[in-house]
Amino acid sequence: MPLTVRALTSEDVERAARVMADAFGMRVSDPAERRRMEERIEHLLRTDPERGFVAVDDGQVVAVAQAMVRERLWCLSLLVADPSARRAGAGRAVFDRALDGLAGADSGLIVSSNDPRALRLYARAGFELRATFQAAGAVNRSRIAHPSAGSPASSGGRSAWCWRPGWS
Numbered sequence: 001m002p003l004t005v006r007a008l009t010s011e012d013v014e015r016a017a018r019v020m021a022d023a024f025g026m027r028v029s030d031p032a033e034r035r036r037m038e039e040r041i042e043h044l045l046r047t048d049p050e051r052g053f054v055a056v057d058d059g060q061v062v063a064v065a066q067a068m069v070r071e072r073l074w075c076l077s078l079l080v081a082d083p084s085a086r087r088a089g090a091g092r093a094v095f096d097r098a099l100d101g102l103a104g105a106d107s108g109l110i111v112s113s114n115d116p117r118a119l120r121l122y123a124r125a126g127f128e129l130r131a132t133f134q135a136a137g138a139v140n141r142s143r144i145a146h147p148s149a150g151s152p153a154s155s156g157g158r159s160a161w162c163w164r165p166g167w168s
């Protein structure tokens with residue numbers, strides 16, 4: 001049966017969380033942790049119900065994408081494919097559907113993993129790769145500027161994410 005893409009529903013949440021855990025290689029034996037993952041998916045299902053999609057193959061959900069829009073900013077929140085179904089186009093299928101929502105926003109943002117499949121999808125969709133770094137240590141909150149001092153963007157802060165070129 002061909003791969004189909006449809007809207008994510010509340011009936012998919014448990015399976016979507018499972019695909020998410022498997023995709024990121026997480027062993028989720030702790031029920032509280034599993035529940036936390038489900039809650040993350042449920043939250044966006046409540047706030048952005050029209051921006052969640054699943055790919056179904058042979059009656060089984062094999063990939064999930066969830067995006068959100070906050071004010072004029074579109075963000076990809078989740079993109080995962082079942083490892084046993086990878087490289088069969090499921091990830092692209094749900095990503096493309098989620099990406100449709102970008103048309104109504106001013107800019108797009110994806111905090112990407114370093115999975116080359118994901119990076120290829122984002123690059124081909126027009127996202128520009130911005131380098132990030134990892135830091136460790138205690139945050140000295142007294143040195144963080146007050147929001148009234150300007151947003152990171154307006155004060156020339158370095159974005160650690162992918163921005164769609166030509167969008168500001």
Ligand SMILES: CC(C)(COP(=O)(O)OP(=O)(O)OC[C@H]1O[C@@H](n2cnc3c(N)ncnc32)[C@H](O)[C@@H]1OP(=O)(O)O)[C@@H](O)C(=O)NCCC(=O)NCCS
Pocket residue numbers: 023024063078079080081082085086087088089090091092093111112113114115116117118120121124
């Ligand atoms: C990223 C992910 C969702 C992609 O889903 P998928 O079903 O495996 O991928 P698809 O079959 O749709 O292929 C996606 C693209 O990657 C390409 N691709 C496949 N293997 C690749 C590789 N090793 N290197 C680079 N690109 C690769 C495919 O050709 C395809 O591009 P194309 O359509 O332009 O030809 C999936 O691999 C995944 O769950 N990864 C782990 C979780 C993750 O990192 N998610 C991204 C979070 S930001």
